[in-house]
Amino acid sequence: xxxxxxxxxxxxxxxxxxxxxxxxxxxxxxxxxxxxxxxxxxxxxxxxxxxxxxxxxxxxxxxxxxxxxxxxxxxxxxxxxxxxxxxxxxxxxxxxxxxxxxxxxxxxxxxxxxxxxxxxxxxxxxxxxxxxxxxxxxxxxxxxxxxxxxxxxxxxxxxxxxxxxxxxxxxxxxxxxxxxxxxxxxxxxxxxxxxxxxxxxxxxxxxxxxxxxxxxxxxxxxxxxxxxxxxxxxxxxxxxxxxxxxxxxxxxxxxxxxxxxxxxxxxxxxxxxxxxxxxxxxxxxxxxxxxxxxxxxxxxxxxxxxxxxxxxxxxxxxxxxxxxxxxxxxxxxxxxxxxxxxxxxxxxxxxxxxxxxxxxxxxxxxxxxxxxxxxxxxxxxxxxxxxxxxxxxxxxxxxxxxxxxxxxxxxxxxxxxxxx
Amino acid sequence: xxxxxxxxxxxxxxxxxxxxxxxxxxxxxxxxxxxxxxxxxxxxxxxxxxxxxxxxxxxxxxxxxxxxxxxxxxxxxxxxxxxxxxxxxxxxxxxxxxxxxxxxxxxxxxxxxxxxxxxxxxxxxxxxxxxxxxxxxxxxxxxxxxxxxxxxxxxxxxxxxxxxxxxxxxxxxxxxxxxxxxxxxxxxxxxxxxxxxxxxxxxxxxxxxxxxxxxxxxxxxxxxxxxxxxxxxxxxxxxxxxxxxxxxxxxxxxxxxxxxxxxxxxxxxxxxxxxxxxxxxxxxxxxxxxxxxxxxxxxxxxxxxxxxxxxxxxxxxxxxxxxxxxxxxxxxxxxxxxxxxxxxxxxxxxxxxxxxxxxxxxxxxxxxxxxxxxxxxxxxxxxxxxxxxxxxxxxxxxxxxxxxxxxxxxxxxxxxxxxxxxxxxxxxxxxxxx
Numbered sequence: 001x002x003x004x005x006x007x008x009x010x011x012x013x014x015x016x017x018x019x020x021x022x023x024x025x026x027x028x029x030x031x032x033x034x035x036x037x038x039x040x041x042x043x044x045x046x047x048x049x050x051x052x053x054x055x056x057x058x059x060x061x062x063x064x065x066x067x068x069x070x071x072x073x074x075x076x077x078x079x080x081x082x083x084x085x086x087x088x089x090x091x092x093x094x095x096x097x098x099x100x101x102x103x104x105x106x107x108x109x110x111x112x113x114x115x116x117x118x119x120x121x122x123x124x125x126x127x128x129x130x131x132x133x134x135x136x137x138x139x140x141x142x143x144x145x146x147x148x149x150x151x152x153x154x155x156x157x158x159x160x161x162x163x164x165x166x167x168x169x170x171x172x173x174x175x176x177x178x179x180x181x182x183x184x185x186x187x188x189x190x191x192x193x194x195x196x197x198x199x200x201x202x203x204x205x206x207x208x209x210x211x212x213x214x215x216x217x218x219x220x221x222x223x224x225x226x227x228x229x230x231x232x233x234x235x236x237x238x239x240x241x242x243x244x245x246x247x248x249x250x251x252x253x254x255x256x257x258x259x260x261x262x263x264x265x266x267x268x269x270x271x272x273x274x275x276x277x278x279x280x281x282x283x284x285x286x287x288x289x290x291x292x293x294x295x296x297x298x299x300x301x302x303x304x305x306x307x308x309x310x311x312x313x314x315x316x317x318x319x320x321x322x323x324x325x326x327x328x329x330x331x332x333x334x335x336x337x338x339x340x341x342x343x344x345x346x347x348x349x350x351x352x353x354x355x356x357x358x359x360x361x362x363x364x365x366x367x368x369x370x371x372x373x374x375x376x377x378x379x380x381x382x383x384x385x386x387x388x389x390x391x392x393x394x395x396x397x398x399x400x401x402x403x404x405x406x407x408x409x410x411x412x413x414x415x416x417x418x419x420x
Numbered sequence: 421x422x423x424x425x426x427x428x429x430x431x432x433x434x435x436x437x438x439x440x441x442x443x444x445x446x447x448x449x450x451x452x453x454x455x456x457x458x459x460x461x462x463x464x465x466x467x468x469x470x471x472x473x474x475x476x477x478x479x480x481x482x483x484x485x486x487x488x489x490x491x492x493x494x495x496x497x498x499x500x501x502x503x504x505x506x507x508x509x510x511x512x513x514x515x516x517x518x519x520x521x522x523x524x525x526x527x528x529x530x531x532x533x534x535x536x537x538x539x540x541x542x543x544x545x546x547x548x549x550x551x552x553x554x555x556x557x558x559x560x561x562x563x564x565x566x567x568x569x570x571x572x573x574x575x576x577x578x579x580x581x582x583x584x585x586x587x588x589x590x591x592x593x594x595x596x597x598x599x600x601x602x603x604x605x606x607x608x609x610x611x612x613x614x615x616x617x618x619x620x621x622x623x624x625x626x627x628x629x630x631x632x633x634x635x636x637x638x639x640x641x642x643x644x645x646x647x648x649x650x651x652x653x654x655x656x657x658x659x660x661x662x663x664x665x666x667x668x669x670x671x672x673x674x675x676x677x678x679x680x681x682x683x684x685x686x687x688x689x690x691x692x693x694x695x696x697x698x699x700x701x702x703x704x705x706x707x708x709x710x711x712x713x714x715x716x717x718x719x720x721x722x723x724x725x726x727x728x729x730x731x732x733x734x735x736x737x738x739x740x741x742x743x744x745x746x747x748x749x750x751x752x753x754x755x756x757x758x759x760x761x762x763x764x765x766x767x768x769x770x771x772x773x774x775x776x777x778x779x780x781x782x783x784x785x786x787x788x789x790x791x792x793x794x795x796x797x798x799x800x801x802x803x804x805x806x807x808x809x810x811x812x813x814x815x816x817x818x819x820x821x822x823x824x825x826x827x828x829x830x831x832x833x834x835x836x837x838x839x840x841x842x843x844x845x846x847x848x849x850x851x852x853x854x
Contacts, residue, residue, distance in 0.1 A: 014832075018651070018652055019651075019652035021456075022456060023456060023457075024456050024457040024458070024459060024734065025456070025457075025458055025459065025478075026458075026459035026460070026461070026733075026734055027459065027460045027461070028460070028461040028462075028732055029460075029461070029462055029463075029464075030446075030461065030462070030463045030732065031463055031464075032463070045440070047442065048444070049444040049446060049463045050444065050445075050446065050463035050464050050465070051464065064439065067436070067439040067515065068436050068439070069436050069437065069438060069439050070435035070436060070437070114652070114653060118831060118832060146831075146832070150653070152653075152654070152655060153655055154655060155655060155656070155659060155774070156773070156774045157644070157649055157650065157656065157773050157774055158773070218537065222536045222537045222573075223536060223575070224536045224537070224573050224575055224580060289433065303440060303442055304428070304438060304440050305430075305437060305438050305440075307437065307438075342773075343771075344771050344772065344773050344774070344775040344776060344777055344801075345769070345770065345771030345772075345775075345776065345777025345778075345779070345799070345801070346777060346779075346799060347768060347769060347777075347779035347798055347799055348798065349796050349797075349798040349854075351578075351579075351580070351796075353798055353854070354798070355798040355799040355801075355853040356799075357771075357775055357777045357799065357801040359773060359774055359775045375775060375803065377799070377801060377851065377853060379621075379853065414621070414853075
């Protein structure tokens with residue numbers, strides 16, 4: 001029998017800003033832990049919220065070994081690493097003072113706008129160890145910004161949202177991003193039609209959904225992925241390199257190891273490299289079941305069985321600015337791409353056709369925003385987006401926020417469909 | 421304080437993947453000083469007083485806080501409303517019994533061709549809440565759900581269909597065999613796989629099933645009715661005034677946490693008793709959803725919609741059971757009046773704000789008043805305010821979705837249990853993207 005212990009603590013303070021003031025503050029102090037036992041291809045897990053009683057949980061986990069939950073993979077052995085990613089020693093009072101300062105600056109600089117922000121100051125510890133030499137621990141402290149912007153005279157509920165994480169409270173970076181956005185939203189809107197360059201935040205959920213599905217090891221292995229059987233083949237644009245990432249460089253601030261204790265060099269695992277499909281993302285059981293490389297994409301709640309889940313995906317930035325990428329892609333054009341700022345839903349058909357409703361987009365040249373776009377539908381074929389319609393990943397992050405890269409494709413804009 | 425019992429069983433690839441039973445007790449504390457709320461969440465019940473003290477030390481002393489309009493607005497109930505204790509509690513049932521309930525359906529799906537893979541889930545949850553306040557409120561109530569979900573992917577000649585069957589209820593005594601419904605769902609998927617046609621994008625008349633209509637109500641107007649959405653926003657406040665005609669005159673939308681749907685909320689997380697709230701009645705905006713702060717801000721009554729996903733989060737304004745009220749037309753007449761349009765039977769997801777989108781899963785062409793072949797539609801989309809005026813037909817029977825696997829996300833709070841439903845609803849024209 002192999003015993004494994006996982007403990008996670010979260011200590012968080014969140015300030016909610018509304019109508020130019022701090023509306024509320026919330027603190028959370030949560031400890032979650034579990035004991036996992038592995039024996040004869042089965043796993044038993046017992047977890048607890050709050051007090052961690054290892055002996056009691058071990059006893060419960062033993063009882064749960066009899067429940068027949070299959071886990072035939074081997075637990076990770078002989079891997080030790082301790083990491084601290086802590087760039088600030090700010091306490092809760094300092095944090096609230098910084099938030100107040102940000103508020104003052106925002107209210108002074110952008111009186112024509114209203115904002116609703118959630119700003120979180122998070123300290124997390126993760127510790128995964130077992131009796132066969134696994135001992136990984138990570139302490140991480142970071143700030144999470146969820147910023148919502150609206151022109152005061154706008155009839156929209158919100159005109160745009162920006163979401164990102166920073167290792168320290170960089171007020172100037174936040175104000176700079178808001179300024180870029182507000183300057184663009186203050187311009188008269190335009191209505192584009194036809195094929196246009198569209199820039200997604202690299203972690204956009206709607207766009208990434210199909211990528212997750214198609215690169216998921218279960219979809220790939222069971223034959224239902226659009227790219228099943230194409231491992232090792234060049235099926236994407238030459239300039240496309242995509243990682244499964246647990247790196248801060250890619251806006252990932254969680255533990256550097258997955259829930260099965262798997263790590264990757266520089267916290268990244270290439271899934272697509274220079275257009276070649278290297279591997280789908282996998283956890284141990286998926287890799288074993290379908291004879292695929294193991295990438296370390298296991299996720300789990302504190303007390304559940306590790307299994308494959310959405311991997312954090314990140315593109316390798318190119319060596320070119322947005323302007324240069326657009327010039328390389330097409331000889332004519334305005335040298336701007338439309339940022340998907342406020343989507344209101346979208347989806348893929350089973351054969352990879354993507355449709356997105358965009359409430360607000362904004363033209364962006366890599367440094368400045370100008371002219372918003374309201375209420376259009378964008379469509380594209382996923383395979384083309386990653387192939388012929390691929391424009392690239394500008395070397396500069398969006399809004400100058402470290403790690404917040406954009407990915408640019410050609411898509412078709414349809415302001416309004418004809419009546420049938 | 422919330423005391424939670426949860427079970428989750430997962431089965432795929434011929435093996436049990438998960439047999440999880442979870443119990444915890446945890447607490448959420450809040451303190452108000454007349455200016456702002458200070459919140460704290462803890463997984464250590466013994467530390468509640470410590471958290472209260474800490475919050476109080478951060479808050480500013482305020483002698484008159486009990487006369488503050490928000491504090492005065494908070495209700496002060498003392499009631500015990502525990503419906504699911506004893507043998508009705510899911511915590512009294514063995515996990516073996518729960519597994520048997522799920523595995524009953526495995527032979528059904530294993531008999532079907534074209535299935536690439538399938539996954540089956542059983543979940544249950546009993547959540548007991550105990551709410552006390554310094555105003556004197558003292559309430560205990562509970563909520564329970566039980567659900568089965570079997571998701572599958574079929575493929576044939578390059579065509580694919582992802583679909584699922586879900587069933588939900590609140591108590592073991594109400595569980596009914598779903599064999600026939602499950603088989604019907606699988607047959608429908610096979611038919612879709614074999615016959616579904618692509619469509620030309622355009623603007624079409626569309627009929628939404630009760631499930632799809634419920635999502636539409638939730639996304640198109642429900643979120644707009646959550647008053648914290650535009651609290652402090654003068655432009656939106658002026659636009660969304662009570663008494664304004666906001667929809668076709670035949671449309672009424674209701675939110676009601678007091679009925680035993682998946683969004684059952686007998687008391688909200690501020691201790692307010694739930695009630696039936698009309699959001700739209702005969703096309704006129706007659707109400708919106710509130711917590712105490714927004715009710716004061718808008719000078720309106722409490723509605724019992726201050727809800728938190730769990731003890732880790734503060735109560736914010738959320739929907740409960742939201743549905744469209746029935747109309748007068750039988751479904752056959754709604755369909756019979758459409759020359760060239762679509763019937764949306766099931767959906768994959770929905771999003772809403774000023775615009776809304778619905779991603780259909782199973783849909784059919786309506787041709788000359790008759791349901792024809794299944795069709796592949798990737799998106800229905802429109803401006804919420806325009807589309808509400810385009811509802812030109814409502815069928816005469818209402819049903820709630822009752823799917824415990826459906827939840828709502830707002831801000832950082834995901835997985836909130838909600839329910840939605842309605843009758844069949846016809847929209848005269850909406851953007852359909854193929």
